[in-house]
Amino acid sequence: MNVKHYSKGLSLLHWLVAIMFAASYIISDGMPKYFDQHLENIDVSGQWVANFHVYAGLAFIAVVLIRLIVRLTSQKPEPIGSADSRLNKIATGTHHLLYLLMFLVPVAGVIGWYEKITIFGDIHVLLMNLMLGLVGLHIAAAIYHQWVLKDGILSRISLLKSEKRN
Template structure:
């Protein structure tokens, strides 16, 4: 979305931003696809039951904790980088900023909600975790569509920059 209708400033991402972006994306996608059965595993966990112990469920939890840590690092790296931002007032640029801010918030909160549910045994937070994850994945699809739009319609190289090629 950025720089769609107006100011076009070159944006470049440092290697830390690129690696963190793709590492977090891979972990989130992994956890999304291995989340089937987490409801049952969570109920067993709440009942202190070892019956049907599932290694994938434990992996899901630990990957979620890794996402929290990497998102915190990513936010620090983002603030420390000298990335220039176009101060465009277009609706598309504002929408882009809102989507990115929501993604950052949800990348942090989704696993936090899951950790609260898992470690504090608050069943309701498991439901919040699942709903927030679905909202986040919708925004991820919108983000990916925007990246493809930039690459193939606007031809501004935004996707190549995030792949470290510009």
């Protein structure tokens, strides 16, 4: 059966991850200071930003694991390929790396925070910056597909589709 859209569940998880990613990134101002204080056993439990960022990271891991399970067990549409096989490889590699980073970024943060290991905090920041760049590339590619190639790629992951999904 030729599936034209991602399932509603997978679409919902895609956009939930996107919102959680954006919120956690935006609400991270001061985290290096809070992390340093936490390492010095200074109580930062009253800091809203620190609490939000840490618990959002834990929730992010759970949602990403659910998303991965749903992705692996649900039907998905065929990739919208390019005539240039290099672009297809870049798209596939970018998606695989995004999935890996969606897991590694918060795990590094959680290990750094709960085990109080500075290097994991540094790894968390480094991987987060890499992920931010890949998310930017992912968004740029979606915009290019949607408005330059006009191949309707965004309708495949949209929650607003009124027609019946396959």
